[in-house]
Amino acid sequence: MDQESPPRQTRISIFRNWICLCGLIVAGGSMFAFLLLFILDALAPVSNPYVGILAYLIAPGFFVTGFLMVAVGLLIERRQLKKQGPGSTIPVLIVDLSRSRDRKNLILLSSAALVFMVITAVGSYRSYHFTESVEFCGQACHTVMxxxxxxxxxxxxxxxxxxxxxxxxxxxxxxxxxxxxxxxxxxxxxxxxxxxxxxxxxxxRPAQETCEQCHWPNKFVGNIDRTYRHYLSDTNNTPFAVRLLLKVGGSDPNHGPVGGIHWHMNVGNKVEYIASDEQRQVIPWVRVTDAQGVVTEYKTSKFKPDSKQVIRKMDCMDCHNRPAHNYQVPDDAVDLAMSLSRIDPGIPSIKKEAVKVLTRQYANETEALQKIATELAEKYPDDPRIRPAIEAVQQIYRDNFFPEMKANWKVYPSNIGHKNWSGCFRCHDGEHLASDGKRTIKANDCNACHIILAQGAGAELEQLNSKGQEFKHPGGDYGEMKCSDCHTGGD
Ligand code: HEC
Ligand code: HEC
Ligand code: HEC
Ligand code: HEC
Ligand code: HEC
Ligand code: HEC
Incomplete structure (x- = not known):
């Protein structure tokens, strides 16, 4: 009796069918978001991990959920129909448009669906952009990063x-x-x-899958001409510069002769090594497999085989380990500021004093900046050139020293070159003997990786020699030691 009263039937029926409708909206919304992300992914020059995840995992997830909702709604509907028996007169249509209440609901629902679709689309787009953004990675946890x-x-x-x-x-x-x-x-x-x-x-992640998206080993670089400008720690801050021609070369015979520094990345070769410390600064074992499959092993006398040792294949990051986070050594940072006249090289002993205040231990940045200012101001009380110099030294501190995270050049060695860290000399030190006992990895030959075009200061720097000059170390010969035994970047 009760069942046959029409208003109640309608209410129940609409309620049941809203599940279906909600499901349809969810499915529609995710479909829309998917299409948008898909186009975005297709048009982007480099495929992006986040678009991939959103477009191919999350959006379809919602799509399936929406359809499951529709299915559940329909199932409940059918159950109810069965319960009411064959004689029941429930409308089969999901929405009966002849009823004004349903029409209103439909309009409301359609508007909601539209808003939802727009939000889903914009939301997916925004959240993809956000999780991928430099702001998110670099600034969300401010102190840490x-x-x-x-x-x-x-x-x-x-x-x-x-x-x-x-x-x-x-x-x-x-x-x-x-x-x-x-x-x-x-x-x-x-x-x-x-x-x-x-x-x-x-x-x-291995460099092949990251760096090589933009730079690839097949590219022939050729020679790079670079000038390294320095000032000695004497009263006159005597300038000393080295102009090098770095033989970077290339590694693909289709684009130029294989050789030079990028020889290690030779597309046919494989260079592997074992490091005996965490930071990969000590390398007692190296193995080269050339394009013909000939294997050469190089070892130092300190090498002890151990089953726990990990063999690592050399890639870009074994030399370019600081492509994005280079903590400048105080020595070089001050040299740069002086060569740009941000610190006036005419201020007596400023090189030495600037490096000295930079290499002190400070509890935090505020303290450091204050003490740098007071100490330098006290050293040069009557010199008006010291104000801009103090600002430049403070800027060097802000850019390269992070006492809260204990981060500075000392804890992050750079493996390019060999002056302040072992770098290339981890292998090219003349101590890595081939298994035939006759050869070592090329070393001591100062012209193997670069030639010194010119060196010194002023007019000396004009005297170029394309065959290369012998290195005239300031202050005389440095003997048999490694550069990094004396040069530590400051302190
Ligand atoms: C050009 C590629 C590149 C970019 C861009 C880059 N990094 Fe790095 N990052 C590296 C390499 C290479 C290392 C050193 C890895 C090693 O020594 O094992 C590194 C190291 C790190 C480290 C370890 C600590 C350190 O200082 O070495 C953190 C943390 C880090 N990066 C975060 C970030 C953040 C945050 C961003 C964006 C603001 C970023 N990186 C951008 C390549 C990059
Ligand atoms: C998304 C593209 C991209 C990726 C990934 C990338 N780089 Fe670069 N890299 C660049 C661009 C752009 C430059 C600047 C080129 C220029 O203007 O000279 C550059 C410059 C360089 C330079 C020359 C630096 C200089 O002092 O002039 C080196 C070396 C380098 N990248 C190494 C790497 C290494 C190693 C990795 C992997 C950890 C890497 N890059 C990943 C785009 C990229
Ligand atoms: C054996 C060490 C070593 C390896 C391995 C190495 N590089 Fe280099 N690369 C150098 C040196 C040294 C330079 C010279 C410039 C410098 O000193 O910064 C250089 C220069 C470059 C430059 C700058 C070219 C320019 O025009 O300024 C790029 C880009 C570069 N390398 C990318 C790569 C990539 C990508 C890989 C991995 C496939 C790689 N390098 C592997 C040592 C290496
Ligand atoms: C993991 C060990 C290792 C490191 C680190 C390393 N090399 Fe090498 N390098 C080798 C080996 C092995 C050879 C091949 C043996 C030889 O020719 O003596 C080689 C060969 C070379 C060659 C000669 C290539 C040719 O044309 O025959 C140059 C140039 C070179 N390296 C430069 C560098 C520079 C510059 C660095 C530092 C940025 C460096 N290497 C770092 C292992 C290393
Ligand atoms: C295995 C390759 C290799 C060998 C061998 C080598 N160098 Fe270098 N050297 C480099 C690289 C690479 C750089 C550039 C570093 C950079 O870009 O920061 C460099 C930089 C330098 C600089 C400039 C450093 C600066 O910051 O002013 C001097 C000077 C120098 N080398 C001298 C020598 C002398 C002297 C020898 C012989 C004892 C020698 N090199 C042997 C690879 C080598
Ligand atoms: C026995 C210690 C010792 C060794 C080894 C040594 N140097 Fe030096 N070097 C010095 C001293 C001391 C100065 C003068 C520093 C000053 O006045 O600031 C100097 C100055 C320099 C300078 C100019 C000023 C500066 O600080 O940049 C360069 C460039 C340089 N050395 C490069 C090298 C290279 C490259 C090697 C390895 C081939 C090397 N040195 C090996 C002790 C050494």
């Missing part, structure tokens, strides 16, 4: 997103990054993160 973010902003990669080197394309690494990201958020909340963050990063 400040050293990396600051150095990155001063690097040649300041316009390459963090995710392009640290995650790269593809869903697999995105998921890995998000899992390790959760772990990091937890560490930040508990303040249990490392200070400084230790390197090398254990699971850094």
């Amino acid at each position: 400040q050293p990396e973010f600051t150095t990155y902003m001063h690097s040649p990669h300041a316009r390459v997103a963090c995710s392009q080197c640290h995650i790269g394309p593809g869903a697999e690494w995105y998921v890995k990054a998000k899992i390790s990201g959760l772990h990091q958020v937890y560490a930040v909340m508990r303040s249990s993160y490392e200070k400084p963050i230790s390197t090398p990063i254990k699971n850094l």
Whole structure:
């Protein structure tokens, strides 16, 4: 009896069918978002991990959920119909347009659906952009990432997103990054993160999948002409510059002769090594497999075989390990500021004094900036040139020293070159003997990797020699020692 009263039937029927309708909206919205993301992904020059995840995992997830809702709605509907038996007169239509109440509801629902679709689309787009953004990676946890973010902003990669080197394309690494990201958020909340963050990063994605998206080993670089300007730590801040022709060369015979520094990346060769310390600064074992499959092993006398040793294949990051986060050594940073006249080279002993205040220990940045200012101002009380110099030294501090994270040049060695760290001389030190016992990895030959075109100061720098000059070390010969035994960047 009760069942046959029409208003109640309608209410129940509409309620049941709203499940279907909601499902349809969810499905429609995600469909729309998917289409948008799909177009975005298709048009982007480099495929992006985040668009991939959103477009191919999350949007379809919502799509399926929407359809499941529709199915559940229909199932409930059918059940109810069956219960009411064959004689029931419930309208089969999901929405009966002849009823004004249903019409109103439909209009309301359609508007809601439209708004929802727009929100989903914009939302997906925005959230993709946000999780990928440099702001999110570099500034969300301000103190923790400040050293990396600051150095990155001063690097040649300041316009390459963090995710392009640290995650790269593809869903697999995105998921890995998000899992390790959760772990990091937890560490930040508990303040249990490392200070400084230790390197090398254990699971850094191989260069082939990140750097080589933009630079590839097949490119022939040729020679690079660079001038390294320095000032000695004497009263006159005597200038001393070296002009080098770096033989970077190339590694693909289709584009130029294979050789020079990028020989290591020879597309046919494989260079592998074992490091005996965490930071990969000591390399007692190297193995080269050439294009013909000939294997040469090089060892130092300190090498002891051990089953736990990890053999690493050399890639770009074994030399270019600071492409985005170079913590300048105080020596070089002051030299640069002086050569640009930000610090006046006419101020007596300023090189020495500037490096001295930079290499002190300070509790935090505020203290450092204050003490740098007072100390230099006291040293040069009557020199008007000291004000801009103080500002320049403070800027060097802000850009390269991060006492809160204990991050500075000392804890992050740079492997390019050989002056302040072993760098190339980790292998090219004349101590790596081939298994035949006759050869070592090329070393001591100062013209193997570069030639010195000119050196000294003033007119001396004009005297170019295309065959290369012998290095005239300031202050005389340095003997048999490695450059980095004496040069530590300051302190
Ligand atoms: C050009 C590629 C590149 C870009 C862009 C880049 N990084 Fe790095 N990053 C590296 C390399 C290479 C290392 C050093 C890895 C090693 O030594 O194992 C590194 C190291 C790090 C480290 C470890 C600590 C340190 O200082 O070495 C952190 C943290 C980090 N990057 C965060 C970021 C953040 C945040 C951004 C964006 C603001 C970013 N990176 C952008 C390539 C990049
Ligand atoms: C998204 C593209 C992109 C990726 C990924 C990338 N780079 Fe670069 N890289 C650039 C651009 C752009 C420049 C600047 C070129 C220029 O203007 O000279 C550059 C410059 C460089 C330079 C020359 C620096 C200088 O002092 O002039 C080196 C070396 C380099 N990149 C190495 C790397 C390494 C190593 C990686 C991987 C960790 C990497 N790049 C990843 C785009 C990229
Ligand atoms: C054996 C060490 C070593 C390896 C391995 C290496 N490079 Fe280099 N690369 C150098 C040196 C040294 C220079 C000279 C410039 C310098 O000192 O910064 C250089 C220069 C460059 C430049 C700058 C060219 C320019 O025009 O300014 C780029 C870009 C570059 N390398 C990319 C790469 C990439 C990508 C890889 C990996 C495929 C790689 N390098 C592997 C040592 C290396
Ligand atoms: C992991 C060890 C290792 C490191 C680090 C390394 N090299 Fe090498 N390098 C080798 C080996 C092995 C050879 C091949 C043996 C030889 O020719 O003596 C080689 C060969 C070379 C050659 C000769 C290539 C040719 O034309 O035959 C140059 C130039 C060179 N390296 C430059 C550099 C520079 C510059 C750096 C630092 C930025 C560097 N290497 C770092 C292992 C290394
Ligand atoms: C295995 C390759 C290699 C060998 C061998 C080598 N160098 Fe270098 N050297 C480099 C590279 C690469 C750089 C550039 C570093 C950079 O870009 O920061 C460099 C830089 C330099 C500089 C400039 C450093 C600065 O900051 O002013 C001097 C000076 C120098 N080398 C002298 C020598 C002398 C002297 C020898 C012989 C004992 C020698 N090199 C052997 C690879 C080599
Ligand atoms: C026995 C210690 C010692 C060794 C080894 C040594 N140097 Fe030096 N070097 C010095 C001293 C001391 C000065 C003078 C520093 C000053 O006045 O600031 C100097 C100055 C320099 C300068 C100019 C000023 C500066 O600080 O940049 C350069 C460039 C340089 N050395 C490069 C090298 C290179 C490259 C090697 C390895 C091939 C090397 N040195 C090996 C002790 C050494």
